[in-house]
Amino acid sequence: MPLREAGAVTGVGETKYLRGTDRTALSFQLEASLNAIRDAGLKPSDIDGLIPYGHGAVAEDFITNFGIKDLRFSATTPMGGASAVASIQCALAVIDAGICNHVLLSLGRTGYSGGRIGARVQQMPQFKLIGEFEMPSGAIAPAQLYAPMARRHMELYGTKSTQLAEIAVTTRQHAMLQSNATMQRPMTIEDHQASRMISDPLRLLDCSLESDGGAAVVISAVDRCRDLRKPPVMVMGVAEGHPDSPSAITQRPDLTTLGLAKAAPKAFAMAGVTHDDIDVAEIYDCFTYIVMCQLEDLGFCKKGEGGAFVENGALGLNGRLPVNTHGGLLSQAHMAGMNHIVELTRQLRGEAEAQVPDAEIGLVTGYGDMGDGSIAIMRRD
Amino acid sequence: MDTTYDKLVPAPTPDTQPYWDGLKEHRLRLQRCADCGKVRHYPRPMCDACWSMNTDWVDAAGTGTVHSWTITHYAFHPGWKGDLPYILLTVDLPEGVRLNAQARGISESALRVGLPVKVGFEPVTEELTLPVFEAV
Numbered sequence: 001m002p003l004r005e006a007g008a009v010t011g012v013g014e015t016k017y018l019r020g021t022d023r024t025a026l027s028f029q030l031e032a033s034l035n036a037i038r039d040a041g042l043k044p045s046d047i048d049g050l051i052p053y054g055h056g057a058v059a060e061d062f063i064t065n066f067g068i069k070d071l072r073f074s075a076t077t078p079m080g081g082a083s084a085v086a087s088i089q090c091a092l093a094v095i096d097a098g099i100c101n102h103v104l105l106s107l108g109r110t111g112y113s114g115g116r117i118g119a120r121v122q123q124m125p126q127f128k129l130i131g132e133f134e135m136p137s138g139a140i141a142p143a144q145l146y147a148p149m150a151r152r153h154m155e156l157y158g159t160k161s162t163q164l165a166e167i168a169v170t171t172r173q174h175a176m177l178q179s180n181a182t183m184q185r186p187m188t189i190e191d192h193q194a195s196r197m198i199s200d201p202l203r204l205l206d207c208s209l210e211s212d213g214g215a216a217v218v219i220s221a222v223d224r225c226r227d228l229r230k231p232p233v234m235v236m237g238v239a240e241g242h243p244d245s246p247s248a249i250t251q252r253p254d255l256t257t258l259g260l261a262k263a264a265p266k267a268f269a270m271a272g273v274t275h276d277d278i279d280v281a282e283i284y285d286c287f288t289y290i291v292m293c294q295l296e297d298l299g300f301c302k303k304g305e306g307g308a309f310v311e312n313g314a315l316g317l318n319g320r321l322p323v324n325t326h327g328g329l330l331s332q333a334h335m336a337g338m339n340h341i342v343e344l345t346r347q348l349r350g351e352a353e354a355q356v357p358d359a360e361i362g363l364v365t366g367y368g369d370m371g372d373g374s375i376a377i378m379r380r381d
Numbered sequence: 382m383d384t385t386y387d388k389l390v391p392a393p394t395p396d397t398q399p400y401w402d403g404l405k406e407h408r409l410r411l412q413r414c415a416d417c418g419k420v421r422h423y424p425r426p427m428c429d430a431c432w433s434m435n436t437d438w439v440d441a442a443g444t445g446t447v448h449s450w451t452i453t454h455y456a457f458h459p460g461w462k463g464d465l466p467y468i469l470l471t472v473d474l475p476e477g478v479r480l481n482a483q484a485r486g487i488s489e490s491a492l493r494v495g496l497p498v499k500v501g502f503e504p505v506t507e508e509l510t511l512p513v514f515e516a517v
Contacts, residue, residue: 118458131389132397133423136389138464139453140458143457148448152448197454200454201451250480
């Protein structure tokens with residue numbers, strides 16, 4: 001398994017997360033990137049590979065603003081919310097091939113102040129099928145497209161809205177421990193149940209935020225990562241997975257299984273760890289249900305048992321599996337999961353604001369584009 | 382029929398036009414591989430079972446059973462503001478594919494996995510007829 005520990009996260013950076021700005025997405029992306037590069041103790045011109053999040057800044061923006069003289073690789077991983085974690089695999093592959101030493105993953109967006117999700121998805125090429133065959137019937141936004149997956153899970157397995165609420169409430173508790181989380185008001189299960197229905201069974205508080213800001217990560221080659229400013233966080237296992245009927249959930253044989261179900265066994269095998277070894281998990285949380293479904297597809301519990309798994313604060317800092325310790329997309333900011341990589345890195349460095357004591361091994365997932373999945377398992381060095 | 386239709390409309394391609402033409406004739410037509418016979422939806426150029434690009438079209442029976450659903454209470458596009466709340470059904474067709482469409486005349490309390498429904502047709506513009514699901 002050549003990619004196992006071929007590289008490490010050496011730098012992470014964020015901007016202040018906002019709900020309202022007159023700045024451009026590009027300026028957020030550059031600021032976050034600069035923060036990540038400085039966190040690693042590198043200069044912008046040291047970056048020789050770029051994997052920016054799609055629909056945003058392109059390689060030329062970085063060459064121009066950073067003064068990169070010899071960029072050797074640029075690509076995007078067009079998997080929606082699964083892109084950020086999938087780009088870790090891409091980065092390791094080009095590092096292992098000897099093409100790059102320091103690859104920058106970055107995202108900047110004005111999701112709150114710019115185009116909102118209902119309008120954005122109409123422009124995305126991967127939503128072309130949905131655009132022709134489902135949007136004309138009024139099935140437009142992710143909340144509406146994903147809700148039938150949650151409903152099917154509820155009907156098959158008895159999963160309850162109050163169990164989804166547990167995820168929202170725990171995630172909010174974690175956000176309240178963060179200095180850079182946009183949602184700071186306490187939330188109870190009753191608050192969740194009283195929040196307005198968006199697309200049944202998904203209520204407002206099952207849905208992630210729309211946010212302005214940026215986040216970025218530097219992945220460095222294993223032979224370059226140990227003399228930098230911060231201790232490296234080694235990437236032990238990484239994989240991406242694409243579900244059956246990847247762009248139309250309606251046609252998917254099993255509505256309750258995501259692409260992550262294909263990726264997770266590969267990543268665990270590459271890492272050589274078991275579920276009991278995972279001290280902390282940052283799970284892509286565009287919706288509460290998607291967290292629960294991924295916990296099943298990751299193998300932390302059987303299919304259908306996710307509702308029971310998350311009950312009684314199980315995902316809290318002192319629970320059986322601390323999840324989304326930064327507040328996630330639900331309560332910190334929607335940075336398409338780049339903020340999840342940032343947080344896992346901080347947890348494994350021991351510098352998180354809501355630190356899981358003695359966190360040594362953790363995982364991060366991405367989910368997007370109707371069901372694509374990605375996973376990385378990391379350890380402190 | 383509304384002359385100021387303000388909802389999203391499809392942009393058919395040569396691969397998909399027969400589907401939309403069928404709906405205008407109040408027929409639910411599904412694409413079928415002309416070589417191995419596998420029915421597929423949504424329409425696309427290639428059969429994923431035998432990779433043939435030869436296609437023909439068959440009329441669906443027009444029946445089905447509910448696989449899942451959502452009830453939308455928020456308008457993600459202004460065109461649907463006046464329709465809230467509306468039920469979107471994911472329906473298993475006997476041909477082996479699914480169809481996503483709004484429900485007509487089906488109460489929220491009647492919704493369950495396996496509920497039998499039948500396809501209906503709603504002309505919304507001169508060019509566009511949408512499928513809907515009605516109670517059996």
